[in-house]
Amino acid sequence: MICCKGAGMILSILAALLLTPMAPNAAAQPASDASTPQEYAPPVTILISIDGGRADYLDRGVTPALSALAEKGVTGPMHPSFPSKTFPNHWTLVTGLRPDEHGITANNMEDPRRPGERFSTATSDPFWWNEAMPVWVAAEQAGIRSAIMFWPGSNVAWGAAPDPADPDHMLEGTRPSDWQQFNQAVTNRQRVNAVLDWMRRPADIRPQFVALYFDTIDTAGHHFGPDDPRTTEALHALDAEIGRLVTELHTMGREANIVVVADHGMAAVSSDRVIALDTLLPAEDARIIEHGPYATLQPAPGHEQDVAAALGRPHEHMRCWPKERIPERFHYGHHRRIPAWLCLAKSGWSILPTAGRAEGGAHGYDPEDPEMAALFIASGPAIKAGTTVDAFDNIAVEPLLRRLIGLPQRREAKPGALTEVLKEADER
Numbered sequence: 001m002i003c004c005k006g007a008g009m010i011l012s013i014l015a016a017l018l019l020t021p022m023a024p025n026a027a028a029q030p031a032s033d034a035s036t037p038q039e040y041a042p043p044v045t046i047l048i049s050i051d052g053g054r055a056d057y058l059d060r061g062v063t064p065a066l067s068a069l070a071e072k073g074v075t076g077p078m079h080p081s082f083p084s085k086t087f088p089n090h091w092t093l094v095t096g097l098r099p100d101e102h103g104i105t106a107n108n109m110e111d112p113r114r115p116g117e118r119f120s121t122a123t124s125d126p127f128w129w130n131e132a133m134p135v136w137v138a139a140e141q142a143g144i145r146s147a148i149m150f151w152p153g154s155n156v157a158w159g160a161a162p163d164p165a166d167p168d169h170m171l172e173g174t175r176p177s178d179w180q181q182f183n184q185a186v187t188n189r190q191r192v193n194a195v196l197d198w199m200r201r202p203a204d205i206r207p208q209f210v211a212l213y214f215d216t217i218d219t220a221g222h223h224f225g226p227d228d229p230r231t232t233e234a235l236h237a238l239d240a241e242i243g244r245l246v247t248e249l250h251t252m253g254r255e256a257n258i259v260v261v262a263d264h265g266m267a268a269v270s271s272d273r274v275i276a277l278d279t280l281l282p283a284e285d286a287r288i289i290e291h292g293p294y295a296t297l298q299p300a301p302g303h304e305q306d307v308a309a310a311l312g313r314p315h316e317h318m319r320c321w322p323k324e325r326i327p328e329r330f331h332y333g334h335h336r337r338i339p340a341w342l343c344l345a346k347s348g349w350s351i352l353p354t355a356g357r358a359e360g361g362a363h364g365y366d367p368e369d370p371e372m373a374a375l376f377i378a379s380g381p382a383i384k385a386g387t388t389v390d391a392f393d394n395i396a397v398e399p400l401l402r403r404l405i406g407l408p409q410r411r412e413a414k415p416g417a418l419t420e421v422l423k424e425a426d427e428r
Helices: 003-017 055-060 066-071 085-095 135-141 186-200 216-224 231-253 304-312 394-405
Strands: 044-050 146-149 161-163 166-171 178-180 209-215 256-261 275-276 286-290 293-298 319-324 340-347 350-352 378-379
Touching: 003 293, 044 085, 044 161, 044 231, 044 394, 055 066, 055 231, 066 231, 066 256, 085 135, 085 166, 135 209, 146 186, 146 378, 166 231, 166 304, 186 231, 186 293, 216 231, 231 256, 304 319, 304 340, 340 350
Parallel strands: 044 209, 044 256, 146 178, 146 209, 275 350
Antiparallel strands: 161 166, 256 378, 286 293, 293 340, 319 340
């Protein structure tokens, strides 16, 4: 009788187990008992870029997920490097160097070593990128696995170059262990899903450093302007996806140090605020390399004095400098890829080849302009809670990432403005 009752009890327990829904990944998790030690997974470092995320966007009351991260961690406004454009600043954020040092000096640029070529945001030739090592290459070389979703430059085989001993042979470059070629059609939800899939992997192929790039806020800001309700709606939608990422990481038990950055802010522009270069000098006097909030120009041979006379005089809504006289505070003007003349408009004004339309929003203005200030948040087990930092330069982000990932600092690195945001080792 006792035997039968025991058998019935066992059958009841087995039936209950079979009818109980299995938690996600439960099959892959070892039983938790005294004889089976739990897997220790150190916190992953996740770098998130919100392109065009102006610092004061956090004050709009539509970002509960980002605001929660800020409340539990560190936040403060961040100065972009000049020019306050996407590719130069994304490369600064992951190299710790300014554009004048790392070589990605603009979204569009030329190099006298490659006459007739022009760099654009679609360029992946390592020649343009090899002057500064991004943090994921340093991580890979240290045996730390990285996975990068759409970060500018992450598709480049960094370090690849013709072998000096055999110009027909290319030296092998380094990419992240996992990376995705940028495709704007991939939604924010799909991007977050990809990161979550990376984090569900077994430990031996799970990344320890992840970078994730979102462009929808920048796109909305350009199309509609920074103050348009549609830009705020896009911000709210993106915040929901970041909140989902945080929630899912918690559900799967993945601790993460999350660093949220932007490359620049955004200012409203108008066709009523346009400076037409053709009213200042004939088109044949100079080639215009870039135009918008700032313009760069290369005088035609024999027209150098004409360009200097036209641009060197005072202008009501812009300042122009020859390359060698660009103010030192911009940390810009020494690299060979920077053209001979730079003109910078007042915030909200546009420098165009001819009189034309300027609508929505733009960036590229003085990095100290409040409208160019970029958002910054860091939150996680290694980050002090409830801290607000004063405005700082974005070259401080890469040293912080190195400390979170466990990489040594670069020899030339200066003490970062974010060195005090980390907890002491015994506090984590």
